[in-house]
Amino acid sequence: MVINMGLFSKIKNMFKREEKEEHIEEEKLEEEKEEIEEEQINDEFEKDTELEKEQEEIDDEELSNNDLDEEKETEEDSDEVEEDLEEESKQSIDEIVEKEEREEVSKYEEEDSNKVDKETKVDTKSVKVYEKGLTKTRESFVSRLISLTKRHNKVDDEYFDELEEILIMADIGIDTVMSFMDRLRKRVRNENIEDLEYLKEVIVDELFVIYVNDSIIVNKVNMAKDGPTVILFVGVNGVGKTTTIAKLASKFRDEGKKVMMVGGDTFRAGAVKQLEEWAEKTGSLFVGKKEGTDPASVIYDGLVKAKEENVDVVLIDTAGRLQNKDYLMKELEKINKVIGKIIDGAPHETLLVIDATTGQNGISQAKAFKEITNVTGIVLTKLDGTAKGGIVLAIKENVGIPVKYIGLGERKEDLQVFDIEKYIYGLFKDMM
Numbered sequence: 186m187v188i189n190m191g192l193f194s195k196i197k198n199m200f201k202r203e204e205k206e207e208h209i210e211e212e213k214l215e216e217e218k219e220e221i222e223e224e225q226i227n228d229e230f231e232k233d234t235e236l237e238k239e240q241e242e243i244d245d246e247e248l249s250n251n252d253l254d255e256e257k258e259t260e261e262d263s264d265e266v267e268e269d270l271e272e273e274s275k276q277s278i279d280e281i282v283e284k285e286e287r288e289e290v291s292k293y294e295e296e297d298s299n300k301v302d303k304e305t306k307v308d309t310k311s312v313k314v315y316e317k318g319l320t321k322t323r324e325s326f327v328s329r330l331i332s333l334t335k336r337h338n339k340v341d342d343e344y345f346d347e348l349e350e351i352l353i354m355a356d357i358g359i360d361t362v363m364s365f366m367d368r369l370r371k372r373v374r375n376e377n378i379e380d381l382e383y384l385k386e387v388i389v390d391e392l393f394v395i396y397v398n399d400s401i402i403v404n405k406v407n408m409a410k411d412g413p414t415v416i417l418f419v420g421v422n423g424v425g426k427t428t429t430i431a432k433l434a435s436k437f438r439d440e441g442k443k444v445m446m447v448g449g450d451t452f453r454a455g456a457v458k459q460l461e462e463w464a465e466k467t468g469s470l471f472v473g474k475k476e477g478t479d480p481a482s483v484i485y486d487g488l489v490k491a492k493e494e495n496v497d498v499v500l501i502d503t504a505g506r507l508q509n510k511d512y513l514m515k516e517l518e519k520i521n522k523v524i525g526k527i528i529d530g531a532p533h534e535t536l537l538v539i540d541a542t543t544g545q546n547g548i549s550q551a552k553a554f555k556e557i558t559n560v561t562g563i564v565l566t567k568l569d570g571t572a573k574g575g576i577v578l579a580i581k582e583n584v585g586i587p588v589k590y591i592g593l594g595e596r597k598e599d600l601q602v603f604d605i606e607k608y609i610y611g612l613f614k615d616m617m
């Protein structure tokens with residue numbers, strides 16, 4: 186991607202054009218259909234999360250047979266609901282098909298437009314997830330920015346001071362903000378910028394530059410050319426490793442891939458069982474042993490089986506006890522050794538999961554993990570739960586590891602491949 190000024194207008198035009206191209210009527214039907222489909226999937230995800238939370242509260246050993254039966258019933262109930270929803274969704278699909286038939290378009294034209302529709306649809310859907318997930322940040326950060334422009338009538342020190350404060354509050358990080366302010370001041374001077382509306386756009390452009398910062402943006406997950414792709418998940422307790430694995434597994438399953446989950450978090454009570462349940466729900470294979478087992482031995486067994494069974498993607502959960510850094514470093518070294526021994530070139534990715542709501546603490550975690558293992562990408566979860574979504578920019582500048590996925594909520598599709606343009610649009614759409 187080339188760094189170019191005027192990104193703000195570029196993104197604005199891109200999304201505006203897309204909006205125009207969509208037929209309102211068609212979109213309505215599509216949306217209805219999508220909502221029904223989403224509900225079906227998310228019902229399961231949300232239910233799972235609830236069940237998990239409940240379950241975490243109960244000590245594992247105390248799980249009586251009664252509890253297990255109850256859970257089974259809940260699952261049966263949700264199956265029924267799903268069947269009903271499927272009926273409904275079939276009906277609306279029929280409506281769409283009928284409507285398409287009514288419109289007499291030539292065969293070629295139809296094929297063409299279907300192709301475009303599909304692409305636009307996927308994109309629009311993902312943009313909406315970004316918009317929704319970034320609401321908190323947008324409402325605090327961007328509304329402050331808009332009000333700043335309204336309250337001032339010239340670009341002066343007071344304006345810059347206030348802007349600096351707004352950026353720091355969005356958790357962009359002090360160093361990042363300082364270098365940003367230097368660049369902005371220089372640009373204002375050099376280009377003699379006086380128009381506050383225009384300056385607002387320059388600010389967005391410059392924020393984008395922080396992220397890109399002379400580097401090529403690599404947000405694609407590195408997949409093995411042949412044989413299983415191994416993705417190792419690291420990160421402290423509670424950041425969202427296990428649920429991210431579940432969401433990713435579900436995505437890979439949708440693509441028709443054979444997925445395996447490996448329960449390498451043998452430290453936390455119930456972690457193995459939690460992962461096993463996700464494996465079942467997503468139709469993934471599972472390898473895990475009881476609590477306290479050496480994670481390297483679990484991973485060894487998992488990878489041997491993954492090769493035997495021709496698995497496409499292996500997702501490995503781990504326990505990230507950063508409290509004992511030396512121990513964790515040794516454990517991860519051992520894990521990496523075992524993985525590399527069984528599968529050449531693996532792990533293909535080591536994804537560090539960070540909880541965006543922990544702000545600067547998350548940045549410290551990233552720095553610490555970077556020291557103890559070869560982190561290749563970051564998954565930034567719970568962006569929907571914070572008004573400080575600027576952390577995406579801080580991570581890139583302070584840690585230098587690309588953000589590959591972001592979590593914008595608890596539903597399956599809320600895990601999105603990180604895309605700086607959608608991110609900027611999600612944040613600044615009220616200004617466009």
Ligand SMILES: Nc1nc2c(ncn2[C@@H]2O[C@H](COP(=O)(O)OP(=O)(O)O)[C@@H](O)[C@H]2O)c(=O)[nH]1
Pocket residue numbers: 234420421422423424425426427428429538566567568569570591592593594595599
């Ligand atoms: N709102 C929100 N919650 C999330 C997101 N990702 C994970 N969570 C929640 O964070 C909690 C902890 O997740 P878990 O996967 O168990 O963390 P782990 O200890 O790292 O494995 C769960 O309740 C998840 O549903 C996200 O993107 N948004």
Ligand SMILES: [Mg+2]
Pocket residue numbers: 426427428450456502
């Ligand atoms: Mg976990």
